[in-house]
């Protein structure tokens with residue numbers, strides 16, 4: 095059984111039909127990517143999974159359990175953690191305080207150790223641990239948002255466009271880190287517009303177009319797919 | 331005057347003079363036209379020399395000179411002074427033109443304040459047109475002073491600002507020092523320093539010299555300290571705290587306890603400030619901590635007051651006749667419950683929408699209190715009268731001082747609660763929610779619970795304040811619970827600094843205390859609120875006593891743009 099199972103969900107914003115029957119699966123230990131153009135519904139899919147919006151039809155299941163009965167804030171206790179689009183760091187708190195907030199749902203005494211782990215993952219954050227998050231650069235904020243999500247010790251990490259607005263060199267760094275996080279045992283659902291990078295680290299991928307999944311395959315096959323190459327990889 | 335130095339083109343110099351001069355003139359004219367200059371002219375600050383009206387009038391030309399000199403920073407000192415003077419003189423033009431115009435055409439109907447007393451002030455008693463050159467001269471002089479101000483070092487500026495502030499404060503609130511001196515020394519000493527309510531010129535000079543001296547001495551010491559910072563100064567420690575901190579707290583507490591004893595009016599005003607501090611601290615939990623912009627806060631204040639009214643009144647509509655002390659916790663609980671209830675419908679709203687809907691709630695509650703429908707219970711427009719004053723073990727709380735102490739207890743409780751909450755897990759939840767609701771949720775924070783707790787806990791102190799308010803007045807009427815209360819409380823929070831607890835206290839003291847103590851200000855209360863808010867937003871956007879997070883954010887912003895001009899708090 096897949097860890098995350100999204101079954102034929104339909105999501106509306108008032109009368110805009112944003113998701114028209116999206117289905118996808120993420121197995122434990124995988125990196126799965128969801129690619130698609132602007133406005134395809136990628137963010138909406140993540141928001142639906144995390145309960146920020148409710149689907150009008152369809153199901154989201156985690157390890158076989160329907161998530162419809164849970165509020166968003168309860169999902170973190172089920173092991174789902176999200177890095178929202180546009181990062182959403184707490185601008186007025188320092189880097190370290192942001193990380194501490196990330197451990198809000200935990201009540202064990204390993205928080206300090208985990209903060210140190212995050213610093214090993216992102217040395218840039220350690221240098222700036224006392225800096226106010228609002229003044230970090232875009233890339234640093236992305237690292238912080240990712241680190242903060244990791245602080246919840248998620249089993250499943252939902253990432254919404256971690257490469258947005260970053261210089262190519264930083265993009266590679268972030269994707270390396272995602273791979274590392276995954277190797278340590280976190281399952282990842284990665285939403286991306288940067289299809290090339292996303293497919294290079296993912297096991298499998300889904301292509302979303304105007305609210306519908308049009309393709310799904312292993313990452314390797316997707317990167318060789320003519321239509322994907324044309325539409326998302328800039329190859330003709 | 332070498333050509334190479336002059337970076338500003340000659341034409342732009344004149345443009346600056348004209349522009350800043352006219353803006354300064356517009357400010358001066360504005361204060362004249364709203365009637366402040368004439369109204370405040372009765373109030374002498376320095377006997378025979380300077381009135382509050384003069385001070386208000388002088389702000390415009392002073393700022394004109396100051397801004398002009400700033401804009402011409404690349405010119406020689408003499409040029410800056412000269413152009414500052416000219417800008418000051420230009421600032422006289424708008425007022426002169428209006429006055430001359432009023433001679434030709436009767437515009438009194440439009441400009442009601444343009445009366446002969448005002449013209450008398452502007453022409454220094456010489457009438458039109460003889461006094462006009464004098465007005466130009468005085469304004470020019472102020473422009474010159476404004477320009478000269480830009481030459482002072484930061485230290486000197488601080489000293490001058492402080493001296494001015496001290497003189498104005500002492501003179502405005504002279505009632506208090508006079509009464510204290512009369513009580514503890516003698517009336518003769520008071521007469522040697524003050525005349526009527528104003529400082530005598532000599533005492534003004536002595537006072538300002540003293541302030542300047544002390545301020546200089548203080549900054550010298552601070553500078554020395556900075557030099558020798560590496561050596562850790564030895565400090566006396568009392569328990570866990572350094573002794574000077576303990577002493578200053580003891581002083582503040584003694585001050586708060588003793589001051590109202592000196593004067594009834596003062597005790598009354600301080601009690602009033604205390605009520606607003608309580609409400610400010612409560613609303614600060616909603617607005618400052620949790621980011622919920624609530625404009626209907628007065629409703630909870632009304633709930634507290636009406637609960638006391640209904641439960642304790644001895645008038646005909648009263649059926650309960652409870653004692654104040656039984657009714658007080660009920661009032662607090664009613665506040666908490668209704669705070670949470672009013673929160674339920676706005677759970678999904680944010681920002682502006684929340685503000686508008688809560689504003690509506692405030693009005694609905696007031697209209698309900700006025701309505702015939704509820705009048706059997708709450709008395710309609712007649713309100714509830716004959717609310718007895720509380721007594722404790724035969725000791726009646728019936729004078730302003732005693733109510734003040736009751737309020738002080740409430741303030742202490744609320745402040746304690748606010749500090750503890752801010753540093754608690756719940757405080758963190760509020761903060762996260764204020765910053766980003768979605769992220770807060772994905773971190774495991776239950777928004778519904780967090781929001782309702784903010785509304786409920788924030789409302790407790792308003793219920794408490796309302797209860798004391800009702801007992802103090804002995805009667806309550808719907809019109810006492812208008813939107814203005816919500817606005818005043820919110821302004822106190824903004825002026826003090828969002829989320830900052832000491833800030834709320836200072837904000838309430840400034841916004842509530844000043845107009846109560848200064849009858850002259852009452853008419854212009856909201857004008858002054860407005861000016862204060864705008865000036866604050868421009869010069870100290872984080873408030874008077876900002877929280878650490880706010881300060882940190884501003885500091886790290888400033889690192890980026892050092893060239894930003896530092897705020898000036900010049901009076902005139």
Ligand SMILES: Nc1ncnc2c1ncn2[C@@H]1O[C@H](COP(=O)(O)OP(=O)(O)OP(=O)(O)O)[C@@H](O)[C@H]1O
Nearest residue numbers: 107110112130131132133134135136137138139287
């Ligand atoms: N709050 C909203 N209200 C109304 N429509 C919305 C809202 N949010 C998104 N939409 C619409 O839903 C559709 C899908 O949006 P979504 O944000 O999921 O796209 P996306 O794939 O994440 O795009 P991008 O790559 O630009 O982030 C778009 O047409 C968008 O306009």
Ligand SMILES: [Mg+2]
Nearest residue numbers: 136137138179
């Ligand atoms: Mg998106």
